[in-house]
Each structure stands twice: as C-alpha cells, then as structure tokens.
C-alpha cells in the first residue's frame with residue numbers, strides 16, 4: 001500500500017501532537033495544587049540593628065543638608081509626588097526645584113515644615129512638599145536644600161492610567177534596619193521595581209526607649225533614602241508604628257509615623273492618612289490600616305465601601321489591597337490575628353474580585369491559593385476556607401529582615417489554603433504585563449544573590465477569561481484549562497489574538513520572549529513551550 005506524502009505528514013503531526021500533549025500533561029501534573037513548605041534553611045546575618053556609625057546611616061555633609069529624603073505618590077492618579085526630607089540646623093528652605101533636564105530646574109514648589117518631640121527627643125525640621133501637575137511617564141530631576149549643601153535626585157512618573165499599562169511594583173514589609181534589612185533593600189534595588197508597596201512596620205524604632213526611638217527613626221530615614229528618594233514608597237502602617245509608650249508619656253498612636261510619612265489620603269476622600277487609595281498605571285491600590293477601627297460604620301469601613309465603588313476595572317483592571325496583618329497565615333507567629341478584619345472585609349474582597357492582598361507582620365513568606373471563608377458564621381456554614389475563583393491570592397511578605405528575626409515555626413500540617421511558605425528574608429515583585437496577566441515573584445535573599453523562589457502568573461480577576469491553549473479544529477490539541485500555575489503567559493496572549501493570523505516570524509519572536517522569562521521562572525517549562533511553538537509553526541506552515 002502506498003502511503004501518500006500528505007498521509008505521512010498527518011501521521012507525523014499526530015505523533016508530535018501526542019508527544020506535546022504528554023509533556024504538557026506531565027507539566028500540569030507536576031505543578032498542580034501541591035502545597036509546599038520549603039525546607040530551605042539559610043545562613044543569615046545576626047538579627048541586630050546596624051550600628052549607628054555605619055556608613056548606611058551617614059549624615060550628608062554641609063550646613064542644614066537635607067537628609068532622609070523620600071517620596072510618595074501625591075495624588076490619586078500619579079501626576080504628583082510628595083517629597084519629604086529633614087534638616088537639622090534651621091527650618092528653611094522648604095522649596096523643591098525641579099525639571100525634566102538634569103541640573104536645569106525651571107519649576108519650583110513650596111513645601112511646609114513641621115517637627116515634633118518624643119519624650120525628650122526633638123526631631124529635626126521635617127519638610128513635605130507636594131509637586132503636582134507633572135506629566136505622565138516622564139523623568140524629573142529635583143533639587144532640595146540650598147548652597148553647597150543642596151542635594152539632587154530624580155524620579156520617574158508612572159504611565160497614564162490605562163488598562164494595559166505595564167508596571168512593576170516591589171513589595172517589602174517589616175524591614176527594620178539590620179544587615180538583613182540592608183540585604184533586602186539592596187536586592188530590591190537590583191530588581192526592576194518602579195514603586196514600592198510597603199506593608200507596614202518600617203523602622204522598628206519602638207524597640208528602643210526614650211530618645212533612642214527618635215534617633216532610630218532618623219537612621220531608618222537615611223537608610224532607605226537610597227531607594228525612597230528615587231521612587232515612590234506607598235506607605236501603610238503596622239503595629240511598630242503605633243508607639244503607645246505611656247511610661248515615656250507618649251500615648252498618641254502613630255505619632256512619629258504620621259509626622260514623617262505623609263500619604264495622599266485626601267485625594268481618595270479618606271479622612272485619615274492611615275487608609276487611602278491611589279491609582280498607578282493599570283493598578284488601583286487600596287491601603288488599609290490593621291490598627292485603626294474597621295468594624296461596621298467606622299470611618300475606615302465607610303470609606304472602603306465608597307472606595308470600592310470608585311474602582312473602575314475598565315481603567316485600572318488590577319485591584320490590589322495592602323494591609324499589615326495577614327488574613328490567611330499558617331505560621332505560629334500571629335496566627336489568627338487577622339480574623340477580625342477578615343470577618344469585616346473578606347466578603348467585599350470576593351464581591352469586588354480583588355486580585356491580590358499583600359500583608360506583612362509575620363516574619364516569613366507565605367502565599368495562599370484562591371480561597372474564601374465567607375459562608376461561615378457563628379451558627380452555620382463550613383468553618384474551613386474553600387477554593388474560590390473570585391477570591392484574591394493572599395501573600396505575606398513580612399520578611400524584610402528586622403531585628404526580631406524570622407518566624408520559623410509553621411503550623412503542621414500545612415493547611416489546604418497555603419500554597420507555599422518559607423521562613424527566609426526577601427521581597428516580592430509584581431510585574432504587570434497588560435490587563436490580563438502579571439508575573440509575580442518572591443525573591444529570597446540568599447548568599448548575597450537574589451534568588452526567585454516562588455513565582456506564578458497572575459490572571460486578572462476582572463478580565464479573566466477561561467482560555468483554551470489550542471483548539472484549531474482539525475489538529476486540536478487537547479483542551480487545556482489554564483489555571484494559576486507557573487507559566488502560560490505569552491502563549492496565551494498569542495491565542496487571544498487568534499492563532500490563524502500569526503506568521504511564523506511573530507511566533508519565533510514570541511518564543512524568544514517566552515524563553516527569556518521562563519528560564520527565570522521555571523526552566524522545566526521552557527522545553528514544553530519550545531515543543532508547542534514548533535508544533536504551532538509546523539501547523540501554520542502546513543495549513544497555509
């Protein structure tokens with residue numbers, strides 16, 4: 001019997017298809033919902049604060065030289081920044097000169113000066129200056145101080161609010177000022193993060209007493225300046241910002257924090273700097289205060305109800321919540337402390353399809369599956385969290401490296417809701433690619449190198465579509481439902497635009513992009529995708 005060329009080609013194709021299906025299947029099996037408690041144990045620096053005379057705390061030279069420079073977003077949409085700094089010799093000037101060319105400052109803005117006492121500590125002159133009316137996606141240079149002691153910095157404004165605006169956020173929590181803190185900060189600064197989402201517990205100055213509390217706030221301000229003067233840090237408050245210290249006569253909660261770290265709360269119609277929202281690129285970011293009243297009818301509760309109504313997922317499809325205390329935490333440290341805020345807000349997170357909730361507080365790393373516990377009440381319902389596709393992913397990044405050390409004892413066995421957990425120091429990055437997909441990574445500080453340790457592709461909750469990887473009629477690959485596994489980004493994008501319109505050249509270009517990313521994320525997946533791309537290229541070549 002004579003076998004035609006076409007028949008042989010079909011058989012080859014079928015064989016190839018079966019092989020690829022097998023690889024994809026094995027890959028999916030290997031990366032299913034296996035819970036992971038990482039056994040990694042790292043050698044760490046001692047959990048002690050860096051000595052005061054270390055160069056990371058160096059005071060800039062010159063009379064009244066600005067120090068502790070940091071910036072944060074100054075409005076709702078990212079066309080303004082608040083620039084803050086401290087001077088020690090005299091109150092003025094509080095002016096910021098700025099422009100779009102280095103050392104050419106056509107514009108100026110006038111700030112305000114304040115100071116405070118804490119026990120017998122007298123703070124320096126704290127300056128806050130709102131610089132608004134900026135252009136999107138533009139690099140600005142700015143200069144503060146005067147004469148020989150003036151200092152110059154720069155920052156980049158975000159792209160205009162747009163559902164497909166790419167953007168990279170860093171997430172850091174519970175940082176402190178130890179050598180581990182320094183390691184975390186340096187690792188983050190080597191990432192491509194454009195803005196830090198800080199999930200509370202900044203300086204750990206409250207671990208000190210009397211005048212040293214203020215001193216350690218100053219050292220922390222100088223410590224983070226290397227990053228915070230050049231890109232916005234979006235602040236949220238933790239328990240170490242409360243500083244309720246009646247034995248020193250200090251009973252006003254968040255006093256040091258509120259004097260030093262302004263937030264654009266009024267722009268989101270909040271009545272307190274401790275809870276607010278901003279929009280940046282394609283993300284709507286809601287900052288909550290774990291240590292302010294949040295039960296029904298409190299100001300924070302009422303504000304959040306209104307803020308969720310202001311979220312427009314057509315403009316900012318990514319909805320991110322920051323808070324200090326995690327809602328889902330399987331560490332022995334702070335276990336169940338987030339239960340009351342879960343009872344207050346979890347149903348809203350589900351209803352509004354929040355994409356991701358970042359928290360700190362627990363000095364370890366943990367990521368949950370999409371789960372919820374909203375059907376449980378005192379009198380009825382299942383008391384355990386259940387899989388819920390409308391729920392956010394909960395991530396705890398309280399592993400910045402402060403002097404309290406790691407929270408090394410996880411509850412055993414690992415609960416079903418916990419996807420990955422490890423007691424190491426590190427930070428996370430969320431790389432938003434477009435309205436549908438983002439890359440998430442947790443990067444452990446390890447032996448002086450940044451190591452991506454936990455990572456996955458995040459599908460947007462609002463724009464989420466149940467994709468088929470490949471359903472070309474005649475040579476259909478098995479239907480594959482994409483879940484939140486570790487890969488699948490670029491190939492999915494390709495199929496969104498229709499496989500039949502693709503040219504081989506485009507596919508190869510995407511293949512290179514694919515490899516670039518998956519080598520970093522999951523090397524074993526690269527092989528699968530190379531096979532798939534070859535398959536697609538061959539298919540198109542034959543069909544066309």
Ligand SMILES: [Fe+2]
Nearest residue numbers: 201238239361
């Ligand atoms: Fe905390």
